[in-house]
Amino acid sequence: MALGKGLDSLIPSQSKRKNVHKETSSVGNNSDRVWHIPLTDITANPDQPRKEFSHTEMEQLVASIKKHGVMQPITVTEKEDGGYEIIAGERRFRASTIAEMPTIPALVRSATEQEKLELGLIENIQRQDLNPIEEAFAYQRLTDEFGLTQQEIADQVGKSRPLIANTIRLLDLPELIQKALINGHLSVGKARALLSLKDEKEQLDMYQNMMGTTATVREVEQAVAGKGQQSRKGSVRRDQQLSSAEKIIEDRLRAKVHISGKGEKGTIQISYYSKDELKRLIEELS
Secondary structure (H helix, E strand, O other): OOOOOOHHHHOOOOOOOOOOOEEEEOOOOHHHOEEEEEHHHEEOOOOOOOOOOOHHHHHHHHHHHHHHOOOOOEEEEEOOOOOEEEEEOHHHHHHHHHOOOOEEEEEEOOOOHHHHHHHHHHHHHHOOOOOHHHHHHHHHHHHHOOOOOHHHHHHHHOOOHHHHHHHHHHHHOOHHHHHHHHHOOOOHHHHHHHOOOOOHHHHHHHHHHHOOOOOOHHHHHHHHHHHHHHHOOOOOOOOHHHHHHHHHHHHHHOOOEEEEEEOOEEEEEEOOOOHHHHHHHHHHHO
8 A cells, every 4th residue: 555545544443442551661650651552542633733744754664663663652642432642653653553563652641632732742843843834833723722822832842932923924824835835845934035025916926936946045035125125116205214213113012013104193003923922012012
């Protein structure tokens, strides 16, 4: 059977069963014990962050498992029906299933839905297994479903808050560009540069123009900046005082600001890209 075809058929559905597992080693308390659990007792986590699995890498892992076995235990949690659900290690589980291994070494842990997502996300990030869009969706879920702030997410995964915010912003890109990120046809740096364009049409036009070229991130940034200047040609020269005021407010709020004015009146527009950033801005202004 070709890899990538019939994987679902190789992963059996669960019926209620009594847990049967063999202890192979023990260090400390129960949470540190490694068990050999039958693969038929384990199901994948439908909400795990990683959705894309490289066929080539999977083939290599299958060959390695056939020869050496699974060197690093997966992590599972016990289900109410008596089976187990994967917290971390789905790629090893899938490869072991294809390799027709009867059991797999596993650590059994208790975990809430939030903890399962966090642990799966952290493992995949540490192993650099997630593509940028999978990572962005996982961060967004932690915010939307579990109420974590971007700073709390940053603390959990060991990254900076601005990096978390910029990763989530990738979800604002058109679907075609997101697919290019997933497939590795577009770098994160170039994708972030495209976010500076004002609308989806401009982003897609710029993306199409640079496909097939060897443009660097810096060159894409320059092209995006030039596009912005071109779109402003023919417009009335801006009041330098307004431009200076924009810069001062942007530095103070750490956010994009646009000021428009006529005579004594005008408006100040502050842009934000996430609920967490909006919360921060409200705190700054209150």
